[in-house]
Amino acid sequence: MVSFLKRLSKNTLPSDQLERKSGSATRPPKKDVSKPEPHSHSSRGLKDYHVKTESTEEESYSESYSKSFDSGNSELWETDSNASTVSETDSETDSDCSSKITAPKVRGRTKKIGRNRRNERSDRHERNRYQLHTKEKQEQEKIMKDAHNEACRHLRDGKLVEAKEKFEGILATLVNEYGSDNRRVGAALHNLGIVHLRAGNMNDAVDAIEEAVKIRKSTLGANHPKVSDSLVELGIVLLSQEEFEDSIDTFNEALSIRERQIEKSKKGGTDERQINQQIAKINNNIGCAYYEYGDNQTAKEVFEETLELQTEISRTAKHKASVPEMLTMSSIICNIGQVHLENNEWQQASFEFQKALELQESILNSKLATDNDILLATRENLAYSAIKYGSYDFAKQIYKEILHIHECSKDDVDAKEAETMKKIAFTNIKLYEYDDAIEMLTDVQEIHPNLKSSTRRKLNHLMGALHYQATKYPAAKELLLRTLTGLGCRSGWNNDLLCKCGAEIDEDEIDVRVITPKRPSKGTKMSGHKVSFS
8 A cells, every 4th residue: 555655646636735635634644755766567458448448338437426425435534522621621611610609509500410411511522523524524524525526527528647646635635634444545546547558558557557456455355346446456457467367367356256245135036136237247247357368258258148137137127227237238249249340240240339329329419529439449340341242332321420419510520531531432432432532532632641751652653544444445344343232232131231232352452551441459348446435
């Protein structure tokens, strides 16, 4: 614990600064934190890790904490009921003397009345002190909740630096208030570990989450659900560092905690459904570990079993599937699609990604950056699998949707637009739409900010070949295919999805390698990032 705090930035927000923001009473200043120490072990994180993890799929970004103070989940303020002040003693003495002078004949009764009055004043004073302490405690709890909410918003919006600063401030406040061996400190470390994980700082993520697991086990018990949550995050970090066996062992430990928990839950109740939801997410992560390890068959079996469980959860009688449940289901379906892609099973992959996209579009908000990233990734995989199967018109439709999303983005995405336009031009060529392809490639050369000179030469050569194909008189077979394609004739198996009429391009005449779509970044979608109110 101490070693990790020493590695925190000096910019950590101290507890007294948190309190001053809301005007609450000033607490003792936080002790100085030393500079970060060098990492003791190197990180072997996977490239674009944040893409591989379903960064917004959890409802747990705002895990329930609204009753943490009232229900006693926060630390209770202890008071010393025997404390008294000098003014009380003086007042008691004056009252006693006054009783002796005015009523000497009823001295014993006067003493009893004086003691009752002193007891009443003492009780009233203690009540006032308790109410003051309680009010201060409630104010600090409100500050902590506000800081937690803001940190979660930053995390959801991908503002990881801001989220890190907020969670570090919360951690510093809790350590000053309760010491290092406290369940709330464990929750704060868990949250900070998630930020490091999202940012790709795997060494810091391991340190924070391992300490969170240790503290939560010691304060909550080894089989507490919160321990399972931290173990899931630890398993994700280990997987990102390609520690496959350790990752699977960690996920299985988290799974065993949930399985013990479900044995104690009421059969068919809400608790059982929620626990099964967590079991499905952990199983999904285990499937991801086998996929990354290269065991595609085992990964597929695990994913399919997990999908059955998730489907059963979502179809429970008198229960409408929640957004997190549907998003978990879409992640599992995407993972099955990834296995099909790895096995070159293009048609099956296309079906899976299309199902996942339909689910995601029904629940995600494309205006949020993280949600939009999920939708774009699924579309890219869907279009690629359609290309590989020969469904060029369907692939073109999806690529045009992707292009529209980029064009509507407020960010500078000219390079992404250009790459998508190249893919659309590829489908144009496959569908004999040579003039459309030439127009699209001309736009690519105009908007791409960093187009290499060698790439520009290849595009010019390709456009020259397309001009020739557009003006020459085609052979009989090619003319027939062009006519059928132009009329919208498609394979009879599935008019919405399949198009096997596209041209088999002679690379000696048309070299399309410069615009041929490449497989999107490999990566399954894991379930994690369950933030806890600390």
